Structures are given as C-alpha cells and as structure tokens.
Amino acid sequence: xxxxxxxxxxxxxxxxxxxxxxxxxxxxxxxxxxxxxxxxxxxxxxxxxxxxxxxxxxxxxxxxxxxxxxxxxxxxxxxxxxxxxxxxxxxxxxxxxxxxxxxxxxxxxxxxxxx
Amino acid sequence: xxxxxxxxxxxxxxxxxxxxxxxxxxxxxxxxxxxxxxxxxxxxxxxxxxxxxxxxxxxxxxxxxxxxxxxxxxxxxxxxxxxxxxxxxxxxxxxxxxxxxxxxxxxxxxxxxxx
Numbered sequence: 178x179x180x181x182x183x184x185x186x187x188x189x190x191x192x193x194x195x196x197x198x199x200x201x202x203x204x205x206x207x208x209x210x211x212x213x214x215x216x217x218x219x220x221x222x223x224x225x226x227x228x229x230x231x232x233x234x235x236x237x238x239x240x241x242x243x244x245x246x247x248x249x250x251x252x253x254x255x256x257x258x259x260x261x262x263x264x265x266x267x268x269x270x271x272x273x274x275x276x277x278x279x280x281x282x283x284x285x286x287x288x289x290x291x292x
Numbered sequence: 293x294x295x296x297x298x299x300x301x302x303x304x305x306x307x308x309x310x311x312x313x314x315x316x317x318x319x320x321x322x323x324x325x326x327x328x329x330x331x332x333x334x335x336x337x338x339x340x341x342x343x344x345x346x347x348x349x350x351x352x353x354x355x356x357x358x359x360x361x362x363x364x365x366x367x368x369x370x371x372x373x374x375x376x377x378x379x380x381x382x383x384x385x386x387x388x389x390x391x392x393x394x395x396x397x398x399x400x401x402x403x404x405x406x407x
Contacts, residue, residue, distance in 0.1 A: 210394055217301075219383060219397040220337075235394060267337060269395075280327075281387075281395055283337035 179203050181284035183268050189290045190258040198253040198287050200268030208271045209251040210281070213237065213264040220267065226251055258291045265289070294319045296386050298398035305374045306406050312359075313369045313401050315384030323389040326360065326367045331381040331400075340382070343367065345389075371403075379405045 184199045202209065210225035212235075222235030226245040240262060242254040251270075255262060268284040295318045305311035317326070328340040343351045343360050350358050355375075359368045371378055384398040 212397075217399060219296075219399040220395075221397075222394045225394050265335060269337075280339055280342060282339075283329075286335045286337075288335075 181268055181270055181282050183266075183284035183287050185287060186285065187288050189292065190255070191292050192258060192260060194255075194258050196255050196258065198255075198266055198268075198289070200251045200253065200284060201249050202251075202268075202270040202282070203249065204270065204272075204282065205248060206270035206272055206282075207248065208281075209245070210235070210269050211241070211243065211251070211253045212267045212269065213262075214267060214286075215264050223253065223266075255289075260291045263289060263291045294321075294386050294388065294396045296384050296396050296398040298382075298384055298401050300401045301399075302402045302404070304404040304406055305371070305378075307374055307376060309374055310370060310372045311374055311403065313371075313382050313384075313403065315367045315369070315398055317365050317367065317384075317386050317396075319365070319386065319388065321388050325387045325389065326358075327385040327387070327395070328356070328358070328367075328369045329383045329385060329397075330378075331383065332377075332379075337383075341369065374405050376405050376407060379403055 181202045207228045211223040212220040214220045224243040226232045266287045269281040271281040297316045324345045326343045330338045341353045355372045357370045381400045383400045385395045
C-alpha cells in the first residue's frame with residue numbers, strides 16, 4: 178500500500194491564482210480530511226468527507242472547496258489564493274468513526290506559499 | 293466544542309533520560325479517543341500512541357506510555373530512555389465517538405534531545 182499520497186510537495190502561487198492540491202489513498206478508507214498547519218497553531222481542519230459524494234466544513238473552510246467523487250481521491254481547491262493561505266497542508270484518512278478502526282493516517286504534506 | 297491544550301511549547305531532555313509531555317482537553321462526551329502524534333523535520337505525521345477513553349489501563353508502546361486521567365481530563369506522554377531520533381514536534385489530539393467526528397489538535401510541544 179502507498180498509504181496517503183499528496184501532490185505537489187511544494188507550490189508557490191501568486192495572489193489570485195487558483196490551484197488544486199491532490200490527495201489519494203489506497204486503503205479503502207471512507208473518511209478523508211484536509212488540515213492546515215501554521216506556526217504555533219497546531220493543525221486545523223479545513224474540510225472533511227465521510228464517503229464518496231459527502232463533504233462537510235471544518236474549522237477553517239473559507240477560501241477552499243472540496244469534492245469526493247471517488248473513495249480514493251479528495252482534492253482541495255484554492256479558488257483565489259491569498260497570502261493568508263500560506264501554510265503546510267495535510268491530507269488524512271481513516272476507515273470511519275467506529276470504535277475499532279479510528280486511527281487517521283496522514284500524507285506527507287504540501288508546503289504552499291502565496292506571494 | 294472540544295479543545296486540546298498543550299501548555300509546554302518547548303521541552304528538552306538528556307539522551308537516555310525520561311521526559312513527560314502534558315496535554316489536557318475539554319469535552320462533555322464520555323466516550324472518545326486520544327492520540328499522540330510525532331512530527332519530525334520531514335513533516336510527516338506519525339502516530340505514536342492512542343488511548344480509548346473507556347479503557348482504564350494506560351496505553352504503552354515500547355518506550356512510550358501515557359498517563360490517562362479521565363476525571364482530570366489529562367493525557368500526558370512519557371518517553372523513556374530518550375533517543376536523538378525522538379526530537380520532534382509532538383501533538384496531542386482528541387476525537388469524539390459520536391459519528392464521524394474529526395481530530396482536534398493541540399498546538400504542539402517541540403522536544404529537543406541533548407546528547
């Protein structure tokens with residue numbers, strides 16, 4: 178298993194540009210989520226999905242869109258990049274919220290800089 | 293809303309010694325999960341240890357153990373026989389058991405290991 182993969186690893190954007198961060202997992206996990214990590218802030222949830230076709234907002238959803246057309250993929254779209262979106266982005270997945278399979282697996286992260 | 297607090301932004305420990313990282317959380321739920329994640333300079337999030345709230349026994353994984361005090365809402369991580377490779381950011385995280393609830397992270401503790 179490749180686990181959770183993210184592309185790209187690094188990205189530099191100009192203010193106003195749009196782009197998509199890719200996330201894929203090959204563990205047949207139903208639950209996927211996106212976090213951003215900023216210095217001194219820990220990880221904050223952007224959006225999450227409990228299965229194909231179902232998404233919901235997390236703590237900091239503004240400026241981001243997601244969709245879940247397949248179980249494997251969960252892309253994060255930045256509609257119009259702003260300097261405040263400079264951060265490290267992590268994708269994570271897990272089977273579900275059920276008791277015995279609750280561990281989340283994280284991707285390697287994407288470092289995004291918006292100039 | 294659930295919150296997770298790590299009151300020690302930075303800690304240091306001598307190689308081969310023992311260190312304890314603190315974590316407290318706030319919740320009204322009775323059933324939940326607690327986690328410690330390690331983030332080395334590679335930025336990868338690595339699960340160190342997990343604890344189910346319904347289990348009274350403290351979780352242990354090799355040199356890593358927790359002190360789970362449910363009434364006090366405290367979840368500290370003890371690292372024994374510290375090694376240079378233990379140097380990293382450590383995040384405490386909470387996840388409820390009501391449906392597909394996301395992880396809530398603390399802001400992290402940076403651990404340095406002194407040779």
